[in-house]
Amino acid sequence: MAELCFPCLFPSPHNSAHLITFKHHSHGVQLKRIIPRSQKRRISSLGTPESKLLHVGPLESSNPRQKNCKFIVRSSSSVLNLDKAVERGGGEKCYYDAIIIGSGIGGLVAATQLAVKGAKVLALEKYVIPGGSSGYYERNGYTFDVGSSVMFGFSDKGNLNLITQALEAVGCEMPVIPDPTTVHFNLPNNLSVRVHKEYSQFIAELTSKFPHEKEGILKFYSECWKIFNSLNSLELKSLEEPIYLFGQFFKKPLECLTLAYYLPQNAGDIARKYIKDPQLLSFIDAECFIVSTVNALQTPMINAGMVLCDRHYGGINYPVGGVGGIAKSLAKGLVEQGSEILYKANVTNIIIDQGRAVGVRLSDGREFFAKTIISNATRWDTFGKLLKGNDLPKEEENFQKAYVKAPSFLSIHMGVKAEVLPPDTDCHHFVLESDWKRLEEPYGSIFLSIPTVLDSSLAPQGRHILHIFTTSSIEDWEGLSRKEYEEKKELVANEIISRLEKKLFPGLLSSIDFKEVGTPKTHRRYLARDKGTYGPMPRGTPKGLLGMPFNTTAIDGLYCVGDSCFPGQGVIAVAFSGVMCAHRVAADLGLEKKSPLLDTVLLRTLGWLRTLA
Ligand SMILES: NC(=O)c1ccc[n+]([C@@H]2O[C@H](COP(=O)([O-])OP(=O)(O)OC[C@H]3O[C@@H](n4cnc5c(N)ncnc54)[C@H](O)[C@@H]3O)[C@@H](O)[C@H]2O)c1
Ligand SMILES: CC(C)=CCC/C(C)=C/C=C/C(C)=C/C=C/C(C)=C/C=C/C=C(C)/C=C/C=C(C)/C=C/C=C(\C)CCC=C(C)C
Numbered sequence: 001m002a003e004l005c006f007p008c009l010f011p012s013p014h015n016s017a018h019l020i021t022f023k024h025h026s027h028g029v030q031l032k033r034i035i036p037r038s039q040k041r042r043i044s045s046l047g048t049p050e051s052k053l054l055h056v057g058p059l060e061s062s063n064p065r066q067k068n069c070k071f072i073v074r075s076s077s078s079v080l081n082l083d084k085a086v087e088r089g090g091g092e093k094c095y096y097d098a099i100i101i102g103s104g105i106g107g108l109v110a111a112t113q114l115a116v117k118g119a120k121v122l123a124l125e126k127y128v129i130p131g132g133s134s135g136y137y138e139r140n141g142y143t144f145d146v147g148s149s150v151m152f153g154f155s156d157k158g159n160l161n162l163i164t165q166a167l168e169a170v171g172c173e174m175p176v177i178p179d180p181t182t183v184h185f186n187l188p189n190n191l192s193v194r195v196h197k198e199y200s201q202f203i204a205e206l207t208s209k210f211p212h213e214k215e216g217i218l219k220f221y222s223e224c225w226k227i228f229n230s231l232n233s234l235e236l237k238s239l240e241e242p243i244y245l246f247g248q249f250f251k252k253p254l255e256c257l258t259l260a261y262y263l264p265q266n267a268g269d270i271a272r273k274y275i276k277d278p279q280l281l282s283f284i285d286a287e288c289f290i291v292s293t294v295n296a297l298q299t300p301m302i303n304a305g306m307v308l309c310d311r312h313y314g315g316i317n318y319p320v321g322g323v324g325g326i327a328k329s330l331a332k333g334l335v336e337q338g339s340e341i342l343y344k345a346n347v348t349n350i351i352i353d354q355g356r357a358v359g360v361r362l363s364d365g366r367e368f369f370a371k372t373i374i375s376n377a378t379r380w381d382t383f384g385k386l387l388k389g390n391d392l393p394k395e396e397e398n399f400q401k402a403y404v405k406a407p408s409f410l411s412i413h414m415g416v417k418a419e420v421l422p423p424d425t426d427c428h429h430f431v432l433e434s435d436w437k438r439l440e441e442p443y444g445s446i447f448l449s450i451p452t453v454l455d456s457s458l459a460p461q462g463r464h465i466l467h468i469f470t471t472s473s474i475e476d477w478e479g480l481s482r483k484e485y486e487e488k489k490e491l492v493a494n495e496i497i498s499r500l501e502k503k504l505f506p507g508l509l510s511s512i513d514f515k516e517v518g519t520p521k522t523h524r525r526y527l528a529r530d531k532g533t534y535g536p537m538p539r540g541t542p543k544g545l546l547g548m549p550f551n552t553t554a555i556d557g558l559y560c561v562g563d564s565c566f567p568g569q570g571v572i573a574v575a576f577s578g579v580m581c582a583h584r585v586a587a588d589l590g591l592e593k594k595s596p597l598l599d600t601v602l603l604r605t606l607g608w609l610r611t612l613a
Contacts, residue, residue: 096122096370097589099360101347101386102528104132105571106562107376108330109166109578110585115337116169117582117591122368123334124345124360126528129324130331132376133527134571136324140514141460144413145323145467146526149449150182150428152307153572155314158232160306162575163326170333174325176317177454184426185286186503188434193283194426199312206283216274220284223270227262227305228313230255236576238583239566240550240606242598259302264543264613267304268297282436289439290430290447291570293406293471294537300544303567310572318427318454346528350375350386350558357558360386372557372585379549379564380405380530393554395607399564402547402613404539406569407442408520408532410472412493415463415514420507427453431503443470446496448504463513470496474520474531489517535569547613551581552603559585 097119100111108130111123129135133147154163154176167174182195191209196202203221207214233255237244249256271284281296288299291307319325331341345366350373351359359369375382383396392400429448438444449467452459459465472492480488493515501508523532538547548566551559561581563569587594 095368096120097591098122098372098374098585099124099368099370100374100376100561101350101360101382102126102132102376102562103130103327103331103341104376104527104562104574105134105163105327105330106565106574106578106581107132107374108327108334109162109575110374110376110561110581111339111341111578112166112170112330112334112337113579113582114586114591115334115339117586119339119586119589119591121334121339122370123331123339123341124347124362124368125341125343126346127526128343129328130341130343131324131327133523134323134327136322139413139516140415142413142415142463142465142514143322143324143458144465145449145451147323148447148571149318149323149451149467150179150316151176151318151323151326151571152310152316153314153575154317154319155310157314159234159236160228160232160310160572161314162236162572162579166575166578167326167329167333170330170337172329172333174329175320177320179316179318179427179454181426181428182311182316183290183428183430185283186429186431186433187283187286188432188436189279191279191283195311197312197315202312210277210280213275213277213280216276217280219274220271221308223301224305224308226258227302228309230258231302231306232313234259236579238551238580238587240552240580240584240603241587241592241594242602243593243595244583245602246598262301262305262544264546265301266297266542266544267299267301268295270301271296279436282439285436285439286430286432286445289445292537293440293534293569295440298538298541300542300548300567302545303570303573306567306572307570318451320455320457322451322455322458347377347386350382352387352390352555356556371589372559374551374559374561374581374585376560376562378405378529378533378535378562379560380533381528382560384530387555390555395549395554395610398611399547399549402539402542403536403564405531405533406535406537407471407473408523408529408534409469409518410443410492410496410520411518411522412466412468412496413514413516413518414466414468414497414512415459416466416508417511417513418462418464420505420511421450421453421464422505425450425453427451429504431500433499433503440471442472442476443492443496446470446500448500468496468500471534472520474524477519477521485519489519493517535563537569543613547610549610550606551577551584 098114098121100107100121100123103123103125107123111121115121135146137144137146151163153161155161156164180197185193193206193209207217233252234248239245267288271281275281285295287308288296288304292299292303334341346363347360348363349361350357351361357373359367360373361367377386379396379399383392427450430445432439432445447469450464452464497509520532523529545567548568550566551561553560559581561577562574565577567573567576583592586592
């Protein structure tokens with residue numbers, strides 16, 4: 001038996017619509033109540049099936065902790081696990097330790113990490129399934145990954161396998177299929193480079209294309225390894241929590257100093273120290289572009305070090321059944337830890353009381369309260385939409401000066417006849433046909449994922465999935481009539497597919513069995529990301545990662561998580577942001593050690609460092 005008190009969630013019904021039977025909590029008798037249709041929706045969308053509700057009605061209690069509550073819901077369901085809420089609730093408007101807005105990987109990792117530390121968490125997701133850009137959808141027997149299928153941090157070794165660790169924390173383990181080639185680059189001047197999992201094989205292939213730069217290649221990638229090895233030796237937690245940070249400096253001084261040294265640097269500058277060949281430098285740009293949507297001169301060296309080595313250390317591993325399984329497992333794990341996740345829960349406002357974030361309001365009017373609020377919406381959406389009407393804090397103004405929204409993507413999800421792919425086709429390809437200058441231009445380069453090369457269960461027999469995507473801005477898709485929009489989608493998609501047909505797979509156009517095209521508007525609609533942005537990118541040349549904000553915000557009780565937080569775009573990156581956020585929030589909730597004095601000193605120092613970026 002569980003129960004939950006609400007200050008005024010269920011006011012007395014005025015207009016009848018539904019007859020629902022509840023069991024009266026004090027008399028133990030069946031009670032028939034007529035409640036409006038809208039309230040019925042509220043009750044069922046709380047996550048408790050109607051049949052399991054035992055009572056909804058006025059509270060008749062002499063318990064002083066419940067004196068401000070007007071209504072009570074009792075449920076035999078364990079899904080909501082409400083007992084704790086009563087204990088903490090009772091009119092104090094504080095039912096949860098943390099509310100997470102959004103269930104992308106960033107939000108889910110923060111939620112699950114907090115739940116295992118003993119916090120009572122409520123995750124609110126606008127869409128019908130968890131995962132955001134790491135979600136999935138099914139059509140005609142195909143299971144499509146919404147976004148990327150290149151999974152870093154998903155191996156069984158080291159400290160940087162944050163996806164594996166996040167799943168393990170809630171008792172989940174997913175079988176994976178190792179990808180022998182992270183990506184096959186098809187570049188101008190017929191430069192073809194396969195990034196083999198085996199580091200020596202990759203270096204041999206790259207040096208065979210640039211024999212005169214062998215030394216430069218080795219030196220550049222060795223610097224990447226220095227960073228990776230330092231990162232991999234640390235226990236990863238919040239860099240905004242001084243007891244942990246100083247502890248790491250004490251335990252691993254060399255590694256921490258190495259990271260501090262590289263923190264304000266970019267990959268392109270380091271590459272130029274060793275490499276002179278312009279084509280090889282463009283190759284390094286392409287290496288960086290696929291993980292940062294900008295060239296090497298704008299890509300933080302720490303991020304480059306992380307991804308350019310993890311692919312060889314732990315390797316890229318694809319989850320059996322598709323990427324969507326990761327979010328599903330985390331959401332399941334969250335509930336099993338006694339926390340909750342609600343879908344179709346569109347947060348429209350963060351409620352501020354005396355300068356502190358205390359709750360959220362949904363588009364259907366429901367309100368939820370917690371000691372801390374964590375937003376997995378982008379910083380632009382959090383401060384521009386969920387906090388509209390409030391002044392933009394100086395820190396956010398600085399962030400918006402230093403970072404702009406990266407463009408979105410045009411995505412083509414296709415099912416094709418298997419024969420069209422030559423034997424031994426790689427799973428991931430990056431295509432830029434003739435002109436290096438087009439690397440960062442909209443529709444300039446093409447990303448291609450064929451996850452069925454690794455997991456054939458994702459498509460009907462005799463078929464492959466092709467997920468093709470290319471950068472595109474929302475401005476290109478606005479102001480069109482429905483018909484014009486559909487025609488443009490068809491036209492642009494066919495041009496991209498024809499380019500792939502010419503470069504990689506003759507006969508591709510005529511082998512299509514299923515095709516669906518998403519534009520930046522689709523990304524905006526389904527991922528609730530302003531302009532459908534892929535994430536933040538630096539406005540100019542950044543000082544490495546120095547300017548990237550962590551998880552705390554200028555508003556007390558409000559934290560951000562996801563790709564507009566340190567260290568930026570990428571599933572593994574947002575997973576790290578989730579780990580950091582959960583640690584900082586747990587310290588503020590009293591679930592982890594904290595020192596208020598050191599907190600003030602460190603947070604001020606970090607704020608000051610950001611202004612130098
Ligand atoms: N587009 C791609 O190709 C792709 C694919 C996979 C992963 N990624 C990576 O994932 C990163 C993003 O991960 P993330 O965790 O930061 O975010 P995300 O965008 O994946 O997830 C955010 C979630 O929050 C929900 N949400 C947003 N506003 C909401 C609101 N007001 N109320 C309720 N729910 C709301 C969205 O519906 C979404 O599910 C990107 O940087 C990218 O690198 C991208
Ligand atoms: C605090 C201070 C000031 C100082 C101190 C010092 C220290 C200690 C420091 C430390 C640091 C740290 C720990 C850091 C960390 C970092 C990290 C973890 C990072 C990470 C990163 C990652 C990333 C960036 C990733 C990314 C990825 C991506 C984006 C991906 C993508 C993919 C795709 C798109 C796909 C492609 C496809 C095809 C080709 C098809």
